[in-house]
Amino acid sequence: MLKWSFKVGSIFRIPIKVHVTFFILLAFVALMGENVYRSLFGVLFVILIFICVIFHELAHSLVARYYGHGVKSITLLPIGGMAQMDDIPEDSKEEILISLAGPLMSVAIAGLLLILVYLLKIPIVPLDNTTLFEGNILLNLFWINIILAVFNIIPAFPMDGGRVLRGVLNLFMSHLKATRIAVFIGQFFAVLLFFFGVFYDKNLWMALIAIFIYLGAEAEDRMWAIRHALSDVLVKEVVLKNYLWLNTGDTLKAASELFLHTLQGDFPVLFGDRLVGILRRESIIRGINEGRESERVADLMERDYLMTTEKQKLIGLYRIMTEKGISMMPVMDGEKLLGIITLEQIGRYHMISAAKGTD
Ligand SMILES: [Zn+2]
Numbered sequence: 059m060l061k062w063s064f065k066v067g068s069i070f071r072i073p074i075k076v077h078v079t080f081f082i083l084l085a086f087v088a089l090m091g092e093n094v095y096r097s098l099f100g101v102l103f104v105i106l107i108f109i110c111v112i113f114h115e116l117a118h119s120l121v122a123r124y125y126g127h128g129v130k131s132i133t134l135l136p137i138g139g140m141a142q143m144d145d146i147p148e149d150s151k152e153e154i155l156i157s158l159a160g161p162l163m164s165v166a167i168a169g170l171l172l173i174l175v176y177l178l179k180i181p182i183v184p185l186d187n188t189t190l191f192e193g194n195i196l197l198n199l200f201w202i203n204i205i206l207a208v209f210n211i212i213p214a215f216p217m218d219g220g221r222v223l224r225g226v227l228n229l230f231m232s233h234l235k236a237t238r239i240a241v242f243i244g245q246f247f248a249v250l251l252f253f254f255g256v257f258y259d260k261n262l263w264m265a266l267i268a269i270f271i272y273l274g275a276e277a278e279d280r281m282w283a284i285r286h287a288l289s290d291v292l293v294k295e296v297v298l299k300n301y302l303w304l305n306t307g308d309t310l311k312a313a314s315e316l317f318l319h320t321l322q323g324d325f326p327v328l329f330g331d332r333l334v335g336i337l338r339r340e341s342i343i344r345g346i347n348e349g350r351e352s353e354r355v356a357d358l359m360e361r362d363y364l365m366t367t368e369k370q371k372l373i374g375l376y377r378i379m380t381e382k383g384i385s386m387m388p389v390m391d392g393e394k395l396l397g398i399i400t401l402e403q404i405g406r407y408h409m410i411s412a413a414k415g416t417d
Contacts, residue, residue: 063133072119072141073131074112083136087190096191103195107202108134110167114206115139117163118156118218125152148233154225157218161207168203171196214244216274234286241279248272287411288376288404294368296407297389297397303328304337306356310345313355317342324386326395327359333388333395335359365390366399376404 063075087104091097112132119129119141128144147153175182180194185201213219220240227236248271255264303326304313313325317339327335337359345351345358365388366375379387379401386400 065131069112069116070120070123072116072129075131075133077133077135079136080108080134091191099195100191103190103198106195106199108139110164110199110203110206111139113167114160114164114210115141117159119143121156121159122147122152125149125156127152127156150225150228153228154222157221157225160218161210164203164207164210168200168207171200171203175200212247212271213240214247214271214275215241215278217244217271220244220275220278234282237279237282241275244275245272248275283412284376284408285373287408288373289371291372291407292368293366293370293372293375293389293399296372296403297368297399298403299397301326301398303395304355305329306334306354306359308355309351310342310353310355310358311351313337313342314346314351324398324400326388326398327355328395329356331395332393333390335361336363336386336388338386363388367391368396372404372407375399376401379404 062078064078065073066076067074084101084104087100088097091100111134115132119132122141122143123129125147127147130142130144133140133142147156175194175197178196180197182197183193185198185205210217211219211222213223215221215224220243223243224233224236224240227239230236231239248268251271252265252268255261255268302316302320302322304316306327306329316325317323323339325337326333327337335356337355341358341360345353350358364378364382364384367390375387378384385402386398388395389397389399
């Protein structure tokens, strides 16, 4: 989903990216305004809202950085912002403070805007649905920041409030248990919000947001369950030693036969007994599509790939593989190929450990 994001600049050395759908939203707003003035007003308003969202995310990011957690980027999506961190803080105090920083920033911006509104003697009226294209932009932004703060502090994953809740629970119990309870409360909220949106308020947005919260909580739960099951496990315990490989001189046709008639999708490519590349399923399919069946595997393989060893921790590897979308990685002992590890295999390990009830 985040693939289609474009860097628009950086603040405090944190790259700011904008997802392509955000530009579509801007175009949509421009088209919705009935005249040039209203269109420009709407576009400016949406851009200002997203600058406020950047400040909100920046607050999270800077507190996270203060505690030594790297921040990769801030991405803007039409549904809001997202700060991507290198790791997830496991310390409760850090998690609580990082999560609170965003809503506090939104409150601070709202406060500043309220002072401006007051000084400029702008009458304070409630926000209604015409305000995307008209009204006083400062007052509208004030309301937006209030909504940002209130909405984010809902104690439901993946909102900031959900993280604060987990952080607080984590002071009294294990991380996994705290996550479970926070996820349960979050999903309970999501269901309430959904029915409120659909039946009482007849507000489709609210129902959509409820679904978003529900799924977000679900994903958080699954991630922690896997993290918990994989913690302290080494690659050694999951490495696949019974694997197939290709030689550099094999043809793509031979590779596609293996791909079709075995369960393996990605293959190490050897020259003699030395690993020199990886032929991934995407390359096999692309090669066939381009009619290169008689070409050598060496011409289609990936030469630049990540490797691991048996002594690596599975949890770190799992994160790298899911983040970078790598389905298979060679497991090495020095120069020697020991075996391979696949996401599928890690998933199976998790299934077994969950079945044993260690989770
Ligand atoms: Zn936030």
